[in-house]
Amino acid sequence: MIARARLIGVVGFLIAGATGLISSTQTWLLVSLSDGAAEPLAVAGASAVVLLAPLSLTALALGAALSIVGRILRPVFGVIGAVLGIALAILTAPIAIQAPVSAVSAEVAAVTGIRGESAIAELVAGITATTWPAITLVAAVLMAAAGIWVLATARLWPEGGRRYQSERAERRRSGGPLDAIDSWDDLSRGGDPTT
Known part of the structure; x- marks a missing residue:
């Protein structure tokens, strides 16, 4: 499980970020207006939660960077991911639970020209x-869980670069044959690879 801990964290951030980004373009709420409009007004996720797309893009970037980041920044990325997930859950939960008028007020104001929370509340007949x-909301919880997972397991992840460095060091110590890359590195440092 520890060998795949990095993969779990990366995939968690990528799935949560991609879901949030896709969701920002989809219809979240259908608003029926009392002015007699035949069609309900469709409100996209980016209008209902203005920070949805930026937070989701940040989660995607965290997932991509987490796959290559070093030991020191892993816990920092875990904290950032957990905070992003919690913030997105706090912004999304009220809409998922009760669909408040405040989530549609900007869109209703843009269509009708009416401003003010109380005036818009009178104009809205229903929100679905x-x-x-x-x-x-599920993606936000996944994002927060991925951040906590990274924070809890980051110190146990294996270092990718050391495996190759130890093989080179072992070949040098044993006097074994060096490959072309090792010879070129010796030459770059001013050494003579032929000795």
């Missing part, structure tokens, strides 16, 4: 949530 807020 799609499954996307719930999906995004």
Whole structure:
């Protein structure tokens, strides 16, 4: 399990980030207005939660960078990922649970020209949530869990570069044949690879 701990963290961030990014373009809420409009107003995830796309892109970047980052930055990335997931869950949960008028007020104001929370609340006859807020809430929980996982297991991950460095050092100590890369490195440092 520890051998795959890095992979679990990376995949967790990538899935959560991709889900959030896709969700930001989907319809989250359908708003029925009391002005007699035949079609309900569709509100996308990016309108309902303005920070959805930036937080999701940050999670994708964290996942990609986590695959190559060193030992010192791993816990930092874990903390950042956990904070991002918690923030996204806090922003998404009210919409997934009760679909408040505040989540649609910007979109309703843009369509109708009416401003003010109380005026918009009077204009809104009903709000129906799609499954996307719930999906995004699950992705936010996954993002926070991936951050906590990285924070808990990062010190146990194997170092990728040392495996190759120890093989070279062993060949040098044993006097064994060096490959072309080792010879070129010796030449670059001013040594004579022929001796």
